[in-house]
Amino acid sequence: MTILDRKGRHSPKRQTTRNTGLPRRWAIAAICSLSTLVLAPTIAKAQEFPSKPIHLIVPFAPGGITDISARLLASKLSERLKQSVIVENKAGGNQTIGAEYVATSPADGHTLIMGTMGSHAVNASLRKDLRFDVKTAFAPISVVTTQPLILVVNPQVATSLEELLSLMKENPGKYTYGSAGVGTTAHMAAELFQIQSGVKLVHIPYKGSGPMLTDLIGGRIDLAFDYAPTALPQVEGGRLRALAVTSAERADFSPKLPAMSEFIPNFAVTAWQGLFAPTNTPASIVDQLSKEVQLVMAMPEVVANLQAKGAKAGGNDPEEFNRFVQQEIEQWANVVRMNNIQPD
Template identity: 40%
Template sequence: MKLLRRKFLKLAGAVAAIPVLPQLASALDYPTRPVRIIAGFAAGGGVDITARLMGQWLTERLGQSFVIENRPGAGGNIGTEAVVGAVPDGYTLLLATVPNAVNASLYEKLNFNFIRDIAPVAGIIRVPMVILLNPSVPAKTVPEFISYAKANPGKVNMASAGNGSAPHMAGELFKMMAGVNLVHVPYRGQGPALTDLLGGEVQVLFATAPGTTEYIGTGQLRALAVTTAARAEVLPELPTVGDFVPGYETSQWYGICAPRNTPAEIVDKLNKEINAAIADPRMKARFAAIGGEPLPGSPAEFGNLISEETEKWGQVVRAAGIKPE
């Protein structure tokens, strides 16, 4: 009886181990087929460009194609939901960004909980934003602009790339912390907002730095400060908003996430490769060309950033009563 019992327990242990071995092997061999990186915004923007740069690096390093799939709509929610509902095997990834943190509060009903249903993999870059004025505004510094806005409440139009976009939230945070009343004018992307700022239809725009330096250099637009905690490499001559509004800080950030329950071995493998990319001189130069500064760290550190941003923007959304378009 004892001999039979030992044989049974040995057999049972072997059977129980069978499902684990293929999963472990697949994690070690990953990827064995093409991987999708879903970008929840249209081609040509910062999300798309960052995804394609990182996808090219991962393709070269891991020997399988990392294909970018654009699924724009609902402030990034359509693309996010596609990733949340995907099989957690590492073959469907998300290029995450600020609206993912904002949408948790901006939208009353979502079919997912971003923090609960996503596995943070790695941050990629931060992109500073800059306060841009039409030259008709008689202000050359942040304190002068605050004074001007307070003297003209409700008369200064603030453009944005759309409700819940990083530029919009940067402006709303500024309004709250500086105590000014700016009229929000949302556009479908930063390009149209810049066009109307140049034409004087609106007076101020919190813009991501890439694509603005030419207008600043030619004097077509006046730059006051960058929104990051420290001066930005792309515009080193500008002070920070925080120099005049203590505690103010924000940026556009990008990173990679996977569906919840994606094997830790796959998450760690991707994290290692992404961190290698943003440390590589060639890749650093390519990201710097779009104003990106490296955002290295572990999956847990990127998860902490997402949680902090979700809480931060939730407070702004609720205080300002922001609603989706």
């Protein structure tokens, strides 16, 4: 059939889609609109975070400062995210068991780790047998807590740091120190202490600070670096003597206790706990978690809770935390190399 326009000229027949009578471009637009409506809930769901419980891995047994920090953070994050944050303890292998579990987990923000100086800085140079690269396997989110260690001795060993240093220099290799394991913060603090003070000690590693403190109290080892929550009760009970803190300045929880830098210039070791996700976790999720951590760590009740345990609340953005971790990796690699530290 020929269609004529008003002037009697031939007019091409409008192309229509089969069976609908609609112009093809209208049909395509309708299909696209329908697809958008169908896919919209799926896209929104994919972008939703968290969409299920978050598992926060602690690479230690329950009870230590890392576990305490993780549980405090988890309870507050659960409230803010309206989703459960479950703390799981996966101890062993100098923190590598928990770290590997997270490093090989889906990078969706639902599996995180409360890392430490040992797991995310020291092990980068100490452990060559890992099935993941500590430097690249994680996405830093935020530092959570920081705290100094306390140098404690059996009361029969010395009454001051000055006296202890004199005894150790007169008797190289005689005095022993304990730690919760090779590569832990306490171990590395003692190794740095030897480098900067020029003394020589014998390391006795334990599987946790509990048995180490038992032997220190019993006189089977001479000294140790330990955290305030576990060391101070023993000091207050007269079973151990505190000689100094490892922070650059005196600590608020015990201002009468000298800083080691007062006797060993520039000595400073600050233990830390920080939140990490598997690498390739979407930046939007990392940023969201970082902002939530910063808000939680600024809460007055959280600050007070940590202060009572000798710790400070942290909180920083992923870029700042990443720079800090890289500096820690470099610093402790030098200590590992200088003292030829070997894994268990």
